[in-house]
Amino acid sequence: MTPALYNFILKTADDCFILGHRNSEWTGFGPFMEEDIAFASMAQDKIGHAWLLYKMLDENAAAAETLAFKRAEKDFKCCHFVEQPIGEYDFSLMRHFLFDHADQLRYEMLMNSSFEPLAHFAKKFKGELKYHTMHADTFILQLGNGNEESKARMQSALNFCLPLALGIFEVYEGEQEIISQNIFAGEKVLQEKWLEKILPIIKDAGLQMPDMATLQAVNGGRHGFHSDYLQPLLKEMREVVDAFPDAIEW
Amino acid sequence: MYGNGYISPEETAKQKPDPLAGEDLQQLALFEERIARGEKIEPQDWMPKEYRRQLIRMIEQHAHSEVIGALPEGTWITRAPSMKRKLALIAKVQDEIGHAHLLYNAAETLGKSREAMINDLLSGKSKYSNVFNYPATTWADVTVIGFLIDGAAIVNQVINAKGSYGPYCRALERICYEESFHLKQGHDALVHLAVGTKEQRAMLQDALNRWYRPIIHFFGPSDKASVHGTLLMKWKVKMASNDDMRNQFLDQYVPKIRELGLDFPDPKLNKNAEGVWEFSDPNWDEFFATINGNGPCNAERLAVRRWAEEHGRWVRKALINPSQKQVLPLS
Ligand SMILES: [Fe+2]
Ligand SMILES: [Fe+2]
Ligand SMILES: [Fe+2]
Numbered sequence: 001m002t003p004a005l006y007n008f009i010l011k012t013a014d015d016c017f018i019l020g021h022r023n024s025e026w027t028g029f030g031p032f033m034e035e036d037i038a039f040a041s042m043a044q045d046k047i048g049h050a051w052l053l054y055k056m057l058d059e060n061a062a063a064a065e066t067l068a069f070k071r072a073e074k075d076f077k078c079c080h081f082v083e084q085p086i087g088e089y090d091f092s093l094m095r096h097f098l099f100d101h102a103d104q105l106r107y108e109m110l111m112n113s114s115f116e117p118l119a120h121f122a123k124k125f126k127g128e129l130k131y132h133t134m135h136a137d138t139f140i141l142q143l144g145n146g147n148e149e150s151k152a153r154m155q156s157a158l159n160f161c162l163p164l165a166l167g168i169f170e171v172y173e174g175e176q177e178i179i180s181q182n183i184f185a186g187e188k189v190l191q192e193k194w195l196e197k198i199l200p201i202i203k204d205a206g207l208q209m210p211d212m213a214t215l216q217a218v219n220g221g222r223h224g225f226h227s228d229y230l231q232p233l234l235k236e237m238r239e240v241v242d243a244f245p246d247a248i249e250w
Numbered sequence: 251m252y253g254n255g256y257i258s259p260e261e262t263a264k265q266k267p268d269p270l271a272g273e274d275l276q277q278l279a280l281f282e283e284r285i286a287r288g289e290k291i292e293p294q295d296w297m298p299k300e301y302r303r304q305l306i307r308m309i310e311q312h313a314h315s316e317v318i319g320a321l322p323e324g325t326w327i328t329r330a331p332s333m334k335r336k337l338a339l340i341a342k343v344q345d346e347i348g349h350a351h352l353l354y355n356a357a358e359t360l361g362k363s364r365e366a367m368i369n370d371l372l373s374g375k376s377k378y379s380n381v382f383n384y385p386a387t388t389w390a391d392v393t394v395i396g397f398l399i400d401g402a403a404i405v406n407q408v409i410n411a412k413g414s415y416g417p418y419c420r421a422l423e424r425i426c427y428e429e430s431f432h433l434k435q436g437h438d439a440l441v442h443l444a445v446g447t448k449e450q451r452a453m454l455q456d457a458l459n460r461w462y463r464p465i466i467h468f469f470g471p472s473d474k475a476s477v478h479g480t481l482l483m484k485w486k487v488k489m490a491s492n493d494d495m496r497n498q499f500l501d502q503y504v505p506k507i508r509e510l511g512l513d514f515p516d517p518k519l520n521k522n523a524e525g526v527w528e529f530s531d532p533n534w535d536e537f538f539a540t541i542n543g544n545g546p547c548n549a550e551r552l553a554v555r556r557w558a559e560e561h562g563r564w565v566r567k568a569l570i571n572p573s574q575k576q577v578l579p580l581s
Contacts (some may be wrong), residue, residue, distance in 0.1 A: 020329060027343050028324040029554075031562025033317075033351045040344035044337055051333045065332055089565055143309075146568030153564065240331040240389045246447045248441070250331040250389075 004174025005115065005183060006057060006171040010067075011077035011172055011222055012106070013053035017068065019082040019099060020046030021233065023092070031089050038135055042096070045128050056117050069241050073231050077172070079221040083229045090150075093143070094157035097136035097201075098165040102194045104129040109190065114182040137201055144205025155207050163212060166191075166217030173223070269300040269481065272470045273422040286484055290416035304487050305415050313353035314378035318551050320346045322386035323395055329390060338435045341446035342396065345428045352424065356417040372556055373544045374543060381464045390450075391442055396436020398461065398503060402468045404429045405499045414486035437506075444510040455512055462514045466532040467540075469496040496510030500527040 024043035030036035055063035081099065086092045107129055110122035143150040169187040179186045195212075202209055220226065241247075270278065277296050284291070291297055320343045327343060330336040354364045370376040381399055386392055404426060411422035443454040470492040482488040501521070507513065518530045539545065 015379075024327050024340050027327055027340060028317075028320045028347065029558045029561075031558075031565035033347055033354075035562075035565075036347045037344055037351070038349070040340050042342075044340050047333065047337055047340075051337075052543055068333060069331075088561060098578045143565065143568050149564050184413075226380030236328050244447065244449055247450055249446060250335055 001057070002174070002177065004177040006174055007077065007174050008114075008178050008184065009053055009056055009118070011079075013050045013067075013077035014076050015082050015099075015168070016046045016103075017050035018076075018078045018230070018233065019095075020044070020048075020050060020156060021237065022082065022084075022086050023096070025086050028093065035089075039092070039096075042100075042132055042135075045125075045132070049125060052121060056121070069238055073218075073226060073234055074224040076223055076226065076230060076234075077224065077232070078226075079164075079167040079170060080218045080227040081161070081167050083221070083227045083233065084164065084206070085229060088153075090143070090153040090157040091160065093136065093139055093163045094154065095165075096132070097140050098161055098198065099168065100129065100132045100136055101197050102168050102190065104133050105193050106184075106190055109185055112182075115165065118183070140201060140205050144202075144207050149248065151206060154205065156204065158207055159210055162212075163215050164218045166215060167219050167221060169194075170217065170219040171223040270298065273298050282484065285414045285484070287360070289414075290419060291414050292416045300358050300481070301485055301487065304482060305418065306357055306362050308351065308487065309353055309357040309382075309418055310362065310367045310370070311377055311379075313350045313357060313367065314376055315382065316350035316353060317371070318378045318382045318555070320350075321398075321551055321554055322382060322384075322547075323392050326386065326389060326392045329389070330392075335439060339392065340437075342432050342435060345432065349421075349425050349428070352421040354414070354416075356421045358416045368559070372552060372559060374552065377541060378466045379468070380537060380540050380545070381468055382551060383540050383547045384461070384464050385547050387460070388453050388457060390440075390453040391461070393436055393440035393443055393454065394457045395463045396432055397440045398436075398465055398507075399468070400429055400432040400436055401503050402465065402499050404433060405495055405502070409489045409495060413489055444512060451512075458507065458512060459515045462516060463532050463536070464498070466529060467534075467537045468497070469493075471534050471537065497527050500529075513543070 020043045023039050023046060026039035027036055027043070030039055050068075051064055054067045055061070057067070058064070081095065084091070084095070107122040107126060111126070113119040113122065140154065144154045145151070146170050169191040171187060175186065178184050199209060241250075278298060281291070281296060281298065281301075291301075323339065323346075324343050327336065327339050330339045354367060357367060358364060366521070367376065371378070386395060405427050407422050407429065411419050411426060413419055440454065443450045445451075473492050500519075504514070504519065504527070516530050518528060521527050540548070543549075
């Protein structure tokens with residue numbers, strides 16, 4: 001595996017892993033039981049995908065655990081968007097909407113990847129992702145068109161999220177190689193498809209799209225520069241593992 | 251999870267001098283014949299007021315126990331020590347919330363709304379299983395809960411699934427099916443600690459020590475008076491005595507813990523010549539104090555639920571719009 005391909009898979013996996021971790025924090029705390037269940041099942045899907053992608057990098061089962069539980073923060077390649085705390089439901093729902101549309105489109109594009117394991121993976125999980133975006137769209141439309149408070153909340157969540165969401169498409173090391181080898185058509189192409197997809201839904205939800213030209217993407221994650229939230233997240237995740245350095249299995 | 255012994259009907263005699271006052275005796279006779287024949291009672295069927303009251307109380311407490319029961323384990327989701335454990339724990343806690351959902355629906359068929367039930371939970375009026383008022387302080391607690399508390403719940407739920415109220419029995423059947431996975435993952439995680447390093451094993455023994463008493467309390471105090479022939483037994487609302495259920499549980503699970511070279515902190519815990527498990531006085535005063543709101547975590551558990559209710563209110567308010575149908579995916 002070339003370093004470029006490794007890097008591409010790793011950042012994709014890290015996004016899923018960290019967002020899955022965040023979404024799992026909603027289990028038991030959602031606005032109603034059905035949403036607890038929905039966020040818990042999305043968390044499982046995301047963490048499950050990350051696990052499979054980590055295994056793609058190294059078949060050895062212990063290697064995936066090491067990537068998740070032992071790797072240094074600076075070696076993570078996730079974007080800042082997924083690192084943010086869950087906040088209130090408006091933020092978490094908006095992140096779920098913006099991220100999962102990009103995720104779904106990414107996998108659709110990967111179905112034609114020249115790297116067979118990724119193409120196979122993308123085909124296998126197509127249905128699952130469709131289900132997530134359907135869930136997001138339903139609630140974005142209902143809360144955007146709900147009452148004054150829900151509309152205002154969703155609008156400020158959108159304004160807050162967009163610069164972070166643009167960080168999903170940050171250029172990473174080796175991207176040119178990935179494009180020229182037909183592994184993936186590139187983050188620019190993905191971003192365009194993504195905008196095309198989300199704009200009409202945002203409009204139907206009665207929300208205003210901020211002027212994209214004025215937005216500054218929150219970048220850095222793809223190069224190992226993270227927000228202040230990643231380190232504490234990792235520390236919490238590893239609390240048990242770190243306290244038992246001699247333990248081999250759990 | 252967790253229908254437990256305390257989640258059981260109250261003894262009618264204690265509550266009302268004549269629970270059947272004003273009932274149509276002919277209808278009552280038909281109702282009791284149906285139950286005796288093993289038929290299920292359905293929501294639209296005639297039923298005595300006392301039967302309805304006791305069932306609402308029992309199913310509601312069971313539903314609350316699932317919701318609150320998700321909390322002690324839920325706090326470990328972000329700290330589960332491997333990918334496999336993480337995924338299994340999220341799935342398990344998610345199931346428990348799903349159980350609450352099924353049970354609230356079953357209770358609603360008897361005429362009390364989910365909202366009213368949740369309000370009674372938050373105000374402290376309704377009870378839930380006592381075990382969830384104890385903290386899960388280490389990862390080993392999660393494995394003990396998954397294996398032993400879910401194990402105890404299964405004993406209770408399998409028995410109650412043979413009761414007379416159709417919607418409750420059907421919910422319990424589905425719940426028992428999922429519980430068997432919980433038991434399996436709990437057992438697997440517990441065994442991994444038992445055969446792990448010295449430190450992992452010590453953490454597990456410590457958790458067993460702390461959970462022993464709440465587990466003995468789980469099925470509730472002896473209810474000798476109700477063992478035979480009471481109204482609730484006749485109506486198949488209560489299916490077995492607390493002592494019988496506890497004994498069945500101990501018989502199944504104590505050997506499994508001892509097999510691993512571990513034990514419970516009670517030298518008197520033993521099966522006597524008649525096949526009945528004996529144990530030291532588990533201090534029922536502590537049990538009653540906890541049930542009445544003075545356990546180690548009662549306040550915290552309800553505070554967390556209230557937080558979720560308050561922070562989610564704007565969402566629920568915005569969604570009350572009958573013209574828009576919601577698509578609510580359930581896994
Ligand atoms: Fe369970
Ligand atoms: Fe359950
Ligand atoms: Fe699930």
